[in-house]
Amino acid sequence: GAVVSQHPSWVICKSGTSVKIECRSLDFQATTMFWYRQFPKQSLMLMATSNEGSKATYEQGVEKDKFLINHASLTLSTLTVTSAHPEDSSFYICSAYRGLAGFGTGELFFGEGSRLTVL
Amino acid sequence: GQQLNQSPQSMFIQEGEDVSMNCTSSSIFNTWLWYKQDPGEGPVLLIALYKAGELTSNGRLTAQFGTTRKDSFLNISASIPSDVGIYFCAGQLAIKAAGNKLTFGGGTRVLVKP
Numbered sequence: 648g649a650v651v652s653q654h655p656s657w658v659i660c661k662s663g664t665s666v667k668i669e670c671r672s673l674d675f676q677a678t679t680m681f682w683y684r685q686f687p688k689q690s691l692m693l694m695a696t697s698n699e700g701s702k703a704t705y706e707q708g709v710e711k712d713k714f715l716i717n718h719a720s721l722t723l724s725t726l727t728v729t730s731a732h733p734e735d736s737s738f739y740i741c742s743a744y745r746g747l748a749g750f751g752t753g754e755l756f757f758g759e760g761s762r763l764t765v766l
Numbered sequence: 767g768q769q770l771n772q773s774p775q776s777m778f779i780q781e782g783e784d785v786s787m788n789c790t791s792s793s794i795f796n797t798w799l800w801y802k803q804d805p806g807e808g809p810v811l812l813i814a815l816y817k818a819g820e821l822t823s824n825g826r827l828t829a830q831f832g833t834t835r836k837d838s839f840l841n842i843s844a845s846i847p848s849d850v851g852i853y854f855c856a857g858q859l860a861i862k863a864a865g866n867k868l869t870f871g872g873g874t875r876v877l878v879k880p
Contacts, residue, residue: 653808679866690854690872691809740808744866753858755799755868757808 649675651743653758660731661766667727668761670741676721677743681755682714685738697724731765738762772855772871778879779845787874788839789855797858798831798838799868804851812853813840842876850876 650673660666670680678699683691695716696704703716713735715727724743728735740760746753772789779785789798797816801809813824815831815838822829828841838857842849855871 651808681867688875690870693867696867738806742808746866753797753866754811754814755856756811757801760806760808762806 649673649743649745649754649756651741651756651758653741653761655761656759657762657764659764659766662732663730665727665729666731666763667725668739668741668763670724670726670743670758672722672743672745672756675743675745677724677745678721679744679746680718680724681742681744682716682724682726683740683742685740685760691740694726728763731763733765736763736765770855770857770869770871772874774874775872776875776877778877779849780879781846783845785842785845785849785876786839787853787855788837789857789871790837791857791869792836793857793859794835795857795859796835797868798829799856799858800827800829800838800840801854801856802851803854803873809854845876847878850878852876 652671654669680697682694684694685691693706694709697716697718699718699721705711718724738760741758742755744755770789770791799814800812802812803809813822813829818835819833820831826843853874856868858868
């Protein structure tokens with residue numbers, strides 16, 4: 648399978664600071680990347696769709712000014728949690744989409760996840 | 767948003783047993799994907815299905831894309847301790863408005879019988 652690398656794997660920060668998480672597709676170009684948030688014992692919750700060269704599309708209820716997404720190249724997307732607070736503590740996972748021939752067919756490969764703890 | 771109904775939510779396995787889980791939806795999907803997630807890690811793709819009726823194997827794993835395109839199942843044969851984890855199904859809707867987004871099931875937590 649394809650490789651998606653996410654960094655850092657964990658981060659602890661003070662309340663009010665900003666944290667940047669990087670997501671890289673190492674062996675394929677991804678025009679679309681996705682950012683998810685996962686709470687303990689729950690499924691993945693889609694936060695936003697990151698499209699290379701254009702603005703991210705945020706899911707309902709996700710604050711775009713709080714979670715800044717940048718997809719500057721076909722292999723890199725970043726998520727910045729601005730002015731982080733304890734309630735932002737969570738497991739954040741990125742994924743990169745590799746489309747195949749035909750509409751609606753493709754595979755999604757996930758990064759290792761980043762655990763954010765805000766003190 | 768759109769949800770897939772995945773069942774069971776959790777199950778206990780004994781080494782050597784076969785395990786089965788499934789996902790159903792009211793919508794038609796073009797693609798079904800099955801993932802496994804270990805604690806503290808991102809999900810890992812196990813099997814991808816692209817055609818109604820398709821039956822695909824990956825080692826001890828077998829998954830099928832339902833003929834109605836609204837369901838899929840995953841079987842694990844002769845389970846071993848490392849099969850413990852959370853399994854997620856995911857589907858890609860057959861409508862262009864959905865883009866490349868995937869819809870995820872709630873997960874099936876596979877645990878070892880005490």
